[in-house]
Amino acid sequence: MLKTAFAPMALLAFVAALPAAARDVLVRDQAGFAAAAASLEPGDTIVLADGEWRDFAIKLVGEGTATSPITLTAQHPGKVILTGRSSLAVGGTHLVVSNLVFRNGFASGDEVIATRVGKRWSENLRLTGIMIDSFSNPDRRFEDHWVALYGRNIRVDHSHFEGKANAGAMLVVVREGKMPLDNRVTLDHNYFGHRPVLGSNGGETIRIGTSTESMSDSHSIVEDNVFERCDGEVEIVSVKSGGNVIRRNLFLASQGSVVLRHGNGNLVERNVFLGQGLPHTGGVRVINERQIVRDNYMEGLGGVDFTSAITVMNGVPNSPINRYLPVRGAVIERNTIIDAARITLGAGASDERSQAPQSTRFADNLIVNRDGKSPFRAEASLAGIAFVGNVASADPKVEGVVVERREVKLERAANGLLYPVGATAGAPRDLQPIAREATGVAWYPKPAGTRVAFGSGATVEVATGPALAAAVANARDGDVIQLRPAQYLLAEPLVVRRTLTLRGHSATLRFSAPTLFQLEDGASLQLRDLKLSGSAAPRQPGNAVIRASAKPMLVNYTVDIEDCAFAEMAGAPGFDVIATVPATLAETIRIVDTRIADVSGAVLAGHSEKGKEGFYNAERVVFDGLDMARVATIADLFRGGTDESTYGPQFTMTDSSIADSGAVLLSGVQETTITGNRFVRSGGIRVTHSVGSPHTEIAHNSFTATPAPVIEELHYTGPARALLADNRVSQ
Structure with missing residues (x-):
């Protein structure tokens, strides 16, 4: 009888001890998400329904397990679009977030994605299949981060980040004293797309730590990613901690370098840098102690000074932690450097940065410039650098640099890289640049190229001022507006929002508004064979022929002027040809073969x-x-x-x-x-x-x-x- 009476109670206790069955919950609105997220158990999955989710500040906190993580995902990859003031904050353990798109908006705070909620950071977290496209604060001067990683054992993989135009790094590994400093973050198989020139500090693509905690090791890994046209500033990957690995990445036509800015004992190996001869495309900059740069391939890098193919900095004796600790114990070996503008040793030497590199080894590198020029430049003593086994195609002509001068014949291998015939120095022959298609997400296209070229669209002929205003308003990217040899009087500014060309067989443009051309976000303007007169402009200060938008602009603009004439602009004070505006940046202003007379302001007010x-x-x-x-x-x-x-x-x-x-x-x-x-x-x-x-x-x-x-x-x-x-x- 005792056994019979006890059995149901034992069975109930056994059932209660079992884990609850995992749930897959499809939610269709923010209220539904909040309800589902309030009682998460290991193995649960919240599925966001396909469609646009506007102004959605997602907060996900949960405690999964290694075998039963908690997951947040899209109903179908790439079909959940987070817009407006949306963001994602994740805290807890053993979590997975996948297949979400952030587009047509900007962060509701300082971060689009943060791996903490309040003081609860994340551990054993995976972010995969994430897409962030041009999700930039409208004011380029406002600093935020697209992905801020707090915690440890975090993986970000197969994600796509493109078009950050305001200040702040695309992705940061945050290292603060009250959080884990042994981060062990892995960033792999991601596509980092165009990061336009910011025009200030704060335009990094990736930053690992800050100077404050830089003397400890993060043990983070950046591997098998593509960085294409990441031009924000001189640091593409800014390493500000120790014990990190940067390997097997492809840097394609990107201005800037991998910079070992703070921290010791980092490794940069088996990366491929293809600069395509563009200015400021760099390789690796070395600062601090025990840095290793080996087995990398660099071709066509146009950077000099801090963005040289290899830059070894001078340091500050007894440097404060946020300045430049001297280089000691660096190893730079088995790198191939082809057609580089510069290799700079002792870079930045000054009264402050007076400590030359010490105990450094520069060995078994291959340096070939097919124009016959040597890229070496020394700005400080090289006594602390040992040169061993290096092969170069030109005499370095720098005292202290030791190479074996040799005629080097190069052949391009099946992996697309150039290798010497017979020489043994340089990068290994089994390098395989990662393909763009192996990174990012399959369901979102990677950018095909740069902005639309001038003159690539249709040509529209106009004969009057009103017709010109209508043509500008209706223009598409790349269009050309052809003017007749006549007088055009404009009563209102021509608002340009696209890439546009105006050509005129000596047509004359006069305007009675304070501005003739007003450039809005996305605009670029080309003028050819035009006469521009300020005789009809208001008699008041501050007129301009071409003016950037009064609102912040995220897209850098271009003004290209050739064979034109500007005149009769002295009737009011401060009458400029081109007037810039805060929170805007001209990528290029080019004026060629042009006459400019009687101007009371500046040709360029910058x-x-x-x-x-x-x-x-x-x-x-x-x-x-x-x-x-x-x-x-x-x-x-x-x-x-x-x-x-x-x-x-x-x-x-x-x-x-x-x-x-x-x-x-x-x-x-x-x-x-x-x-x-x-x-x-x-x-x-x-x-x-x-x-x-x-x-x-x-x-x-x-x-x-x-x-x-x-x-x-x-x-x-x-x-x-x-x-x-x-x-x-x-x-």
Whole structure:
């Protein structure tokens, strides 16, 4: 009887001890998600129904197990679109989130995806099949992160990140004292797509840690990813911790480098860097102790200085943790470097960065430049670098660099890489650059190329001002508007939202509004064979022929002008040809073979960003073959702050005539070339160096009744950093 009476009670106790059956819950709205997420058990799956989920701040907290994780996924991969002010916060253990798309919006806070909820971080988490496309805060100066990883044992894989245009890294491994510092994050098989030039510090694609906790090891791995056109700033992957591995990644046409910025004992191996000859495409920059850079392949890298194919920095003796700890014990071996613009050793040497590399080995590397030039440059003593077994196609012509000079014949192998015939130095022959198709998600296309080219669309002929306004309003990307040789009077600004060309057989454009062309997000403007007159513009300060949007712009714009004439712009003060606006960036401003006369403002007013954050208004400015007379200011281009994380601004002026005009004012410009110009009764050139290692060349110019060029150094105390050559100054 005792057994009979006890049996049902024992059975009930046994059933209660069993885990609850896993649930698959399809939810169709935010309320449904909240209900499902309130009582999660190991093995449960929440499925978001296909469709658009707007302004959805997802919070998922759960405790799964290794064999029964808790999952959040889409009903069908790529069919759940999170828009508006949406975000995802995940906390707990053994969680999986997959197949979600963030598009047409921006984060509701400082992070699109954060692997913590409150103080609860994540462990044993997988994010897979995640798509974030252009999910950028509308103000490019606002800093946020697309993926912020808090915790440990986190994997992000087979995801696609493209088009971040505001400040802040695409993906960060967050290392804070109250959280695990031994992160063991793995980032693999992801596609990191176009990251446009930010025009300030804070444009990294990946950052692992910060200087604060950099002396401990993160043990994170970045492997088998593609980085394509990741141009945000000089650091593509910014390593600010120790014990990390960067391997088997493909860096394709990306400006910047893998930078071992803080932390010791990191490994960079078996990566492929293909720069396609583009400026600022770099390889690896070495700082701190016990860094290993080996078995990498680098071809066509156009970067110099901090974005050289290999950069070994000078350090700061007894450096504070956030500056530049000296290089000690680095190993740089078995790398192939082909057609690189520069290998820089002792980079950034200055009164502060005075400690040359020590106990460093540069061995068994292959350096071939098919133009016969050597890429080596030393900016400090090389006594602390041992050179062993290196093969080079050209004499380094740098004291202390030891190579075996050899004629090297290259053949392209089945893996697409070049290898020497017979030489044994350089990268291993079994490298296999990861294919774009092996990264990201299969259900979302990778970008096919850059923006639409000028002149690639249809041609529309217009004969009147109203017809011109309608044609601009209705234009598609790449269209060409052809003007007749007539007078066009515009009463309202022509608002440009696409890539657009205006051509005119000497047509004249006059405007009675404060602005003729107003560039909105997504615009680029090309002008050919036009006359532009400010005679009908209001008699008030601040007019401009071309002006960037008054609202922040995320898409960098281009202005390209050739064979045009600008005149009658002195009837009101401060009348500019091109006026920049804060929170906008011109990728290129190019003016060629153009006459500019009677302008009360500037040809380029590029001084609207005034803060110390380092934002600026134009990346690349080219003036070539201009005839300028009675122009108040030729160019006023400014970049503030002291951070060294940008490539620009870059300013070039060649073969131009300047008469009875003001000055060229350049402050914080990183690259300046002013050659072959003629200044008469004008304000001359004033260059202020404030940041980085600027390159300034002012040569072969004539200055008649014009002051000689003035170079001012705000912070640097070493010898002059400008090349002034063959300039003729006369009264």
